[in-house]
Amino acid sequence: MAAGTDGPGHSGATDFFLPVVIAFHGDLGFFLKRQERSAQPPSVVTRILNRKTSVKDVIEACGVPHPEVDLILAGGEPVDFSTHVETRTKLDVCPVSDDGPFPSARLQARGVRTFVADGHLGKLVRDLRLLGVDVSYRPEAHDRELLATAVRENRALLTRDRPLLMHRMLSSGYYPRSQFPLEQTVEVVQRFGLAQTLAPFTRCLRCGGQLAVISKTAVIDHLEPLTRLYYDDFQQCLNCGQTYWRGSHLQKLEQRVKTLIDLL
Numbered sequence: 001m002a003a004g005t006d007g008p009g010h011s012g013a014t015d016f017f018l019p020v021v022i023a024f025h026g027d028l029g030f031f032l033k034r035q036e037r038s039a040q041p042p043s044v045v046t047r048i049l050n051r052k053t054s055v056k057d058v059i060e061a062c063g064v065p066h067p068e069v070d071l072i073l074a075g076g077e078p079v080d081f082s083t084h085v086e087t088r089t090k091l092d093v094c095p096v097s098d099d100g101p102f103p104s105a106r107l108q109a110r111g112v113r114t115f116v117a118d119g120h121l122g123k124l125v126r127d128l129r130l131l132g133v134d135v136s137y138r139p140e141a142h143d144r145e146l147l148a149t150a151v152r153e154n155r156a157l158l159t160r161d162r163p164l165l166m167h168r169m170l171s172s173g174y175y176p177r178s179q180f181p182l183e184q185t186v187e188v189v190q191r192f193g194l195a196q197t198l199a200p201f202t203r204c205l206r207c208g209g210q211l212a213v214i215s216k217t218a219v220i221d222h223l224e225p226l227t228r229l230y231y232d233d234f235q236q237c238l239n240c241g242q243t244y245w246r247g248s249h250l251q252k253l254e255q256r257v258k259t260l261i262d263l264l
């Protein structure tokens, strides 16, 4: 019997049966189950919906967090995350990219320059701060605090916690693919187009505050005798007061910056 003969009053959730084909383009296959990934993009999966479902929920049920998605086409036309899938259709899901079709239908904000990172990404945070990027970081912060900071201060969330990145409160974020800090740093710089904005050695590695030049006489009482003897150029964090000078540790940091810049 055709479903339509039941009339609208009887079309309960059990009657709903809607196959949807979803093509994940670019590197979004990274988030799919291994058996669903293609060797070459796109990775195409089929899902059967048994209730009216938003595009965001359809995509995230496949494992892809919405901040990773920049363009969604339903039947070839752009849609947003809140659009409901109501008819048999094909979804094309695309990662963030500065070229490609439908530039005005892109879903991710451009020009994001400030971040908040979860407690597992301390080395990434240190690298980004070394390059002068503004990253809020408190290792003990709970998920709720991370989300609140991201929303309140308009920061993109950096995390490898997928459910957290899927939270509906969040508009911008990134899941570092690599487990290695050096590669993660390169990923973040490239994903958010930060290369032209980098300013190494302008931020405090401890708190992320901005550094300002300070005279030797202003800090001399707090210096160790050898530091007092050998160094003349000092900077101080405007936020936490940490003092920096050109000590031997700087060579290691300069090498780290050079390594990072060379990779960009």
Ligand SMILES: [Zn+2]
Pocket: 204, 205, 206, 207, 208, 209, 237, 238, 239, 240, 241, 242
């Ligand atoms: Zn500081």
